[in-house]
Amino acid sequence: MPDAVALYRTIRLIRRFEERAIELVRSGDIVGGVHPYLGQEAIATGVCAALRPDDVITSTHRGHGHVLAKGADPARMMAELAGRVTGLNRGRGGSMHAADFSLGILGANAIVGAAGAIACGAAWAGMLAGSDRVAVTFFGDGAVNQGVLLEAMNLAALRRLPVLFVCENNGYATTMPTAGAVAGTITGRAAAFGIPASTVDGMDVSVVLDAAREAVERARAGAGPTMLECLTYRFDAHHTFEHRVRLRYRDDADVAAGRSRDPMQIQGARLDPDERTRIDVAVETVLDEAVRFALASDHPDPAGALDHLYASGLRARPGVA
Amino acid sequence: MPDAVALYRTIRLIRRFEERAIELVRSGDIVGGVHPYLGQEAIATGVCAALRPDDVITSTHRGHGHVLAKGADPARMMAELAGRVTGLNRGRGGSMHAADFSLGILGANAIVGAAGAIACGAAWAGMLAGSDRVAVTFFGDGAVNQGVLLEAMNLAALRRLPVLFVCENNGYATTMPTAGAVAGTITGRAAAFGIPASTVDGMDVSVVLDAAREAVERARAGAGPTMLECLTYRFDAHHTFEHRVRLRYRDDADVAAGRSRDPMQIQGARLDPDERTRIDVAVETVLDEAVRFALASDHPDPAGALDHLYASGLRARPGVA
Amino acid sequence: MPILSYLKALGRALGDELAADERVCVFGEDIRVGVANVTNGLLKRFGPDRVVDMPISEQAFTSFATGAALAGRRPVLEFQIPSLLFLVFEQIANQAHKFPLMTGGQAAVPVTYLVPSSGSRTGWAGQHSDHPYSLFAHVGVKTVVPATPTDAYGLFRAAIQDDDPVVVFAPAAAMGVREDVDYATLVPVPLGVARVHRPGTDVTVVAVGHLVQTALSVAEELADEISVEVFDPRTLYPFDWTGLAASLDRTGRLVVIDDSNRSCGIGAEVLATAAEQMRLVAPPKRVTRPDGAVLPFALALDQALQPSRDQLLTAVRAVAKGG
């Protein structure tokens, strides 16, 4: 299991990766923008620290943190965001679909709430194959009102699947405050299906890690799914388009309060300052290289636009004949 | 509010209506079969007895009881099942879509779990129009695993809608025992959204009526939705096709136990025997006339097969040109 | 030779695939008991880890199948009603179908969606009588509609063996079709290859699913008058355009009979592609459901909206004379 330094390193990596990605959005190298994970880093970090390489995860539109924490190469991830052939998905997926199946990363998903049932199916397949592999599905507070996710919880509970439902409650779904959309409670949704659930501080990676470890152990032992609601705050925009168009839905006090506890500072404070500096420098080197790699990589050839459309190799008819 | 006699009369009407309908399925006068409501009569009867004429309901594939209890004309209902122009829906709907908007019956619905959100929307519209009208949505134990129904509960709770969610837990969804499909509990699903819920004896109409009255009063008073889980048993087949194809999913002991408490006998025992006989005879007269009316009515003219497809009057292109 | 019914063919195909490949599994409602008459006996044969009864949670179990497929399984899903495909359209069209391209080739989703008794089942009315195969042809999900027991067996097996999602529509009106077969000759039928049931030289009738029988009977009736080729595409997507072009090279005249709504249905696609690229010596015709059809409950109304034998007969005669 990773120590405090490794946890800090991952948080720092995600933090700086996101800041670098935002720069590339501004420079036009990343087209379409991103949903920054800034402020939520402790959750991906803590949860993935409790996982083995063969465990699987599904992620969301706000997925960079999950993908990095599960071990994806930052350079190939950055190349994916920049739409290059060297990207994780060969430039076909971009920010919202980044995946690395070799690392158990079954993909970010652009549809809110859609991935939970996919994680359950993967968990089931693993369980029946005799593995004690666990599946984690990340989702936001907005997703707990999506029917398919609630259906998936029922399936997970019914079949005692080794699934961890991780809700990142960052207070908002786009501009909608959690309380405006969630009647009852988030953990209550798990309880409805007999799934144990707890609410934890999502800003302290050690708290997240402890809770995730316990849930993962339960799952591996065959005791079924768990839900963790991790309280957090989105430090930046819902999506980088907000950097251009100001939307009024969080007032300054709200933002200040939300940002007052920073997962990077919280974990950083636990490190020796020199060591922390050393890691910061190392992370920066990794990201310098990631950006360099991404921008130096080739754009995909338009002639291959339909490549991979069918796993069977079927070639689709073109749009002109 | 109806007295014991009126409650018995409605139960008896539904019971015998269903038995008559099954006869017409056997004779070929009702095409496509029906999902008999036999055994569950106390629920529709008790709940609808707590309603006013301007309250609205949505129903299910097993909807005859709800439609009759809300006041539909048995003759026009029977004509609908027989696909006649005099039917509630002019023969266009049949068993699974019977509706009478003039009585607040927004229709049976053939898709499990689909009607809850429709009821919520109607409730909202009434509330905003300043009415204290209530909407009831009936559904089975199988529907509580449908995402859209769970989403609807969230909406109802969020907006404190005057909605009553009535789950008729008859132990099975087609052949699937409730326990095989429902992780956690049914009332727990309501609790997840902060909706008060209780489980009541669905075989005793006075118990159902009391519970429904309380919920309807809450709703009228602006206190929001309630869920009632009514425990019941389906006395007959899931659908009349089971009369032809025996499916093995309930053993004899289960059926015997389930049928041991009969809502018609329970309520009938509360009546003076002479009175009961008088009602039975009267109901039979009504149903004789209903069957006569249905079978004497015209079949719709195939030339009008596309009538009513568009409320705007748009005529669709035919399938040949 | 033994007689094989369409339903039995489906059940047999599923059993054979379950036996042949451990990765294959079945999900659906009431499949233990076999309410749709396809999965009967499979639970006993293959156990609850391969034959999994699901709650009424179509969306979740459809994506559950996607997840299981991503993890190496080859699930078959049975749906009780054609319109349940509307309910899971997101899960098929926007999730399962898109994984391979979006992941740059990292993922395959070999899931088969079976709808036994698709289309109108007399008396099941508006919400149970759609025949939405054209929707899948539009989004590009492989779509097969077998017309005969042999093809039902062969195409269903090929669908399960295919590495992409495939929707298999088994028309209610084809369920009654029976065939004398030698079981030993039952084999997978490749997707994307049409079958000419009856050769002809005057008019090509493209008939989908159960309407192949209608087309054959019309061809027989017209035999002395018009030589009708009955062309069964079997797979609607990908469509066998080469086969159709060859048929039209012979006949130059085209009628499509298709039990789905007219506008943007598979009939439209066949006419459009033929008009663009193939030999047509007379205006073609479609016999379909009306635009936007909702099947009414009453028997005569339901039937009035389905493409009929008479309509086909008239259309073939008109096209034979046209041009």
Add this chain to the structure above:
Amino acid sequence: MPILSYLKALGRALGDELAADERVCVFGEDIRVGVANVTNGLLKRFGPDRVVDMPISEQAFTSFATGAALAGRRPVLEFQIPSLLFLVFEQIANQAHKFPLMTGGQAAVPVTYLVPSSGSRTGWAGQHSDHPYSLFAHVGVKTVVPATPTDAYGLFRAAIQDDDPVVVFAPAAAMGVREDVDYATLVPVPLGVARVHRPGTDVTVVAVGHLVQTALSVAEELADEISVEVFDPRTLYPFDWTGLAASLDRTGRLVVIDDSNRSCGIGAEVLATAAEQMRLVAPPKRVTRPDGAVLPFALALDQALQPSRDQLLTAVRAVAKGG
């Protein structure tokens, strides 16, 4: 004259309908704040009983709108992504659309579904870039795709006033279109009536949505060579067949440019109906997305799958020469 942008036209239409008819109300995600830039200011003007922000529960709020419509309201729903229509396909195609017929005429469901920025938004990749209007034309739900600000205003208002469900697609690529308009002349535009943007005598180009601009520019470029008529159906269902027949009576040659998947798309329907019933002196052509297209993320790949100006130019030239 003031300049009207496409987005402003949508917002204005909605505001005008809310003001004109108390039954009209708006549901959607983030509509208080106006993330999609259509509903800005409406909350303040009409209050939270008319402008209702919804949780991410598209299925429930779509049927909620159906229920509200059954009870006399005229809801407008805003969806943030085109593919959310997949998620609510059951609620629109199987519920809202079917109520009038199934109830024998007792019910009407006047709901409008608006998708601002439909189609590809550069860089939003596979799950956000579909343009699924042809699906609604198939099931028979009224479908409009306005090309200009004036039509966006007029068709959106007409959609809200219509007694049936109507889906309004506002293409992302049309959002940039601006027009000089006299606000006083903005009026509802009847559904089902096409608009000839530019008359011509050699080839009819049917162009959908944002592709009308592409067609106009191609027509201009070819002006000395080929006289192109640019025909904007505006409503895809019901389609203005009379208008198209009149155009083809003049030109006898047809090209459709349509930003949806090829197979069973609206392009197929136009070619099929024309081939069956109208005057065609040469084989027609379609310019569409490929079959089963999933738009890849990288810019050049995304664009490679969308129908292009060059493809249209080539197709028009080929059809002008053909026959």
